[in-house]
Amino acid sequence: MRALLFVILGLAVGAMGATFALSALRQGTPFHDGVMAVMQHHMGALRANVRAKQCDAKVSAERLARLRLTAGDIREAFPDMDAGFARAGATLDAALDAAVAAAPASCDGLAVALKPVGDACQSCHQQYR
Incomplete structure (x- = not known):
């Protein structure tokens, strides 16, 4: 009986x-x-600025640049990513490059620039989260 108890206890542990x-x-x-938390922070701050109608061009450009730099760490953060994930990362990079190049000076321009970025984030999260 004692041996059976020890076997059961060993299996449980x-x-x-x-x-x-x-x-x-x-x-x-x-x-x-x-990496994901920092990207979410910058994207959230940019969206909050659009909602509040407080879109300073310099602040928006700085946040977009930080977001782009952080996105560059995705490959390092996910070293075992498959080809589909790599394509999703490239799509995000392209959307961020376009947003940085657009240098939106107004809330409407920032909202337009953020749409493809948000779409790229959303599509990746739907598939890989």
Whole structure:
């Protein structure tokens, strides 16, 4: 009876250990989370400026540039990405390059520049999140 109890206890502890190990392996790296958090912050700030009708051209250009630089870290943050993810990243890069080049000076211009960026983010998140 005692041996059976130890076998059952060993199996339970082993199952819990395996669950914790698999959970830790699935979480990803903090760098991955940080890249996405910084991009979300800048995109959210730009959208908030559009909603508030406070779109200073210099501030918008700085935020777009930061967003573009951070997007450049996506390949490093997701080193094992497949070809579809890489294409989605290239689409985002192109949308951000166009937004930076547009240098929107008004809220309407910023909203137009942000639309393809938001679409690229949304399509990737729908498929890979």
